[in-house]
Amino acid sequence: MTDAAEVLGADLHLELTGAGSRRAVLIRALREAVRSGRLAPGTRLPPYRSLAADLGVARNTVADAYAELVAEGWLTSRQGSGTRVAERVATPEPERAPRDTARPLPYDLVQGKPDPAAFPRTAWLASARRALTAAPHEAFGIGDPRGRVELRRELAAYLARVRGVRTGQDRIVVCSGAAHALRLLARVVPGPWAVEAYGLPFHRGLLAEAGIRTVPVAVDEDGARPGEIPRGPRAVLLTPAHQFPTGGPLHPERRAAAVDWARATGGFVLEDDYDGEFRYDRRPVGALQGLAPDRVVLIGSVSKSLSPTLRIGWMVLPGALTDGVLAAKGEREPYSSATEQLTLADFLASGAYDRHVRRMRRRHRERRDRLVAVLAERVPGVRVTGIAAGLHAVVELPPGTEAAALAAAARHGVAVEGLGGYRHPDAVSRSGGVGGVGGGGVREGDGLVVGYATPPERLYGGALDALCNALHTALR
Template identity: 60%
Template sequence: MTDDWATFGADLHVELRGTGLRTGLMDALREAVRTGRLTPGTRLPSSRTLAADLGIARNTVADAYAELVAEGWLTARQGSGTRVARRAAPSARRPAAAAAPRPSPARSRPAYSLVAGSPDLASFPRAEWLKAARRALTAAPHEAFGYGDTRGRIELRTALADYLARARGVYAEPGRIVVCSGFVHGLMLLAAVLRRRRVREVAVESYGLDLHWRRLTEAGLRLPALPFDERGTRTEELAGPELKGVGAVLLTPAHQFPMGVALQPGRRAAAVDWARRTNGLILEDDYDGEFRYDRQPVGALQGLDPDRVVYLGTASKALAPGLRVGWMVLPESLAEEVAAAKGESDWASGTPDQLTLAEFIASGAYDRHVRAMRLRYRRRRDQLVAALAERAPGIRVSGIAAGLHAVLELPPGTEASVVQAAAWQGLALEGLARFRHPATPATRDALVVGYGTPPDSAWSGALDALCRVLP
């Protein structure tokens, strides 16, 4: 005999109360509608299906439905089934909630955001992404939806190897790529492997993201900071006696975040020389490296020595952080170890997104999107610089040759007051102090302005709000 409950209709959880089945069913349905568990327009199971689910006679359900229709709780129409009536049902009595305190202007949701670290989410290429997803999922083998290789789908690793070699100068083979759920996930995996290799210290830059520093610290690693000057991070300091215990270094050489300086050739060479001499490892965060405006993008540091540099990239800036897809190009000696560590944690980007991104890259849609966004962000950068020159001529702008943010130098002692004034203007904004390593002295006041963040509709308003709060 066929199990009706397993094959027909929608599921409906009903608890019958009292002695009469029809009365109990009607009371339970009224209560479900009254409390909002069954919302107006919800289609109920057929009388036959619900009777089979509850183990009662079909006529009992049909009679209950009919009476509730007469009362106005339900509606029944030929071809449309039985549904909850579209009317305002009285809500169940609940204790009166205390009046919520009125938020102060500083705590209200900002009208505009110039926080760095995000692209214009409204520009996500939805139509092209849907086309790529349709092609990718149509062509995908059935086994693609199993657990699969912990390194990630071979389609994505192959597409990434081709793209990174062509666009970023990375030496990449599919077997040396591990797909992860973003930069932080990759950093956590590397931290775990470094600890197993008895590394105790990882040098970091004087300015960066505290989230990254916390993840390394949580893995039991100490984080001495490298000095910084107008030419970027002073990687030659890695050879100094005070950093003798360092086994790895985390760098953003293409476009330092947040200072916006590209690591100078001599200092790139100094970092690689240190890694070769000490058997150390360089962790390269290719932060928005594809967005360079005044000349060709600076190639990845990994190309200088693929056996000593781990290249980390993501789709967060070029597409959207919500995809949660990142990748590591690893030295051959490290690839299996990192893949094994990923298997232990079982964090993975979903197969559909991996397959779609592989198709998106292979079809050329990724290149087209990056080029289009490069032009858009460059226009915004130029508009920012022009507005500051006209309305705040005393503000010096730096870090604008690449990326999605700029650094605005402020008069000494004004950073905190400007950030607070921005909050009162409904503008989310961050000062340089937010990104300073605890061991780095505070020698300058500045704002880190993310001009890639607002959608086009909000860009003009955000720019006006920024100019109003500048000293």
């Protein structure tokens, strides 16, 4: 019969090398493990029988080694508590990795980040319990590169109901977020790609790393201008629900023009649906994908609606791209966690996701309204735009003041980004003033991109005060 101590004892790796008896070698190995810090003060050692069985030595050899080290003060032994590394044993300080000594600014108004405290822990935990209880055994084996069928089925139903998407579960591929989706698509859809003249530099950078050259397309208050896509691009990356970061949905005529361009050229529209669920002062705008499922790729994720740490996104693909994307993804890696996919599937099916989005929509709208009201009262010289949807607003500034505003914000403890940082480096601007349209694709003028979702409630008022003080400093 197997000894209970042998079964229940903790594992401990020791190298029994060198001259001397087994007892002496064991004592030396234990001393070195403690001295080096590998066994920290308070660590409980395995029972005699367990360690003896693992090391292939007699039980008395381990008992004698423990007893000697207790006598020397390296270990302690107490009835009911077992044998532990003595608390007063000096161990070396762990080597510290070099770090940035700059302290983070106290007020975080950087766009695109939900408040971590708003994550629905109780509802998510309930979904996790139900999902893991109901999960088939095969869910814990090697997965399908398309993602868990339970999640793809719920996503197909949810996206059809909420975003007007036309698809089946077999055309949905789960990925780890929008960036992962773009990396996969870059391996399937050759360049160059057309992109909006304002957009995430990170996305342009990862496309460049994948060998995809990007060409800017004009942007104004009605979104991108697909009629001005030059000849050559095989895809156009758009944010139709809410142009990022300038704001505003893509005008209906331009939605149709984007689809016409794709059909005429054989290209694809890549629709980044990054905050289509968060709209405040307008009727819901359906996904562009619903107009042309054969030419539009819908890209979505839960990074802003729930948390970026979940690393769950999806692509709704035309049939012509599905096999290529699956081949690019590979048979094993990188996959999103199957347990989190199952949990999200239950979260969607139970209605918890809808309830969370509605709750966060109310909260974000209240925060946006506070931002607009405070700026109107205290800094009436600026204009706030792009506020009908999303998690940020653009504070338009007089020409030539953006750098000063960013510097003043940092001095007042506010982390915020400038509008100029989102501009495509190849975009050429012409006259037109703030809110105008540059002939090479950009609206002119300086501005700040102010996120209002991240700060905890207790800091939001202070963040708005600091922002107003910074703008006063920069604009006086």
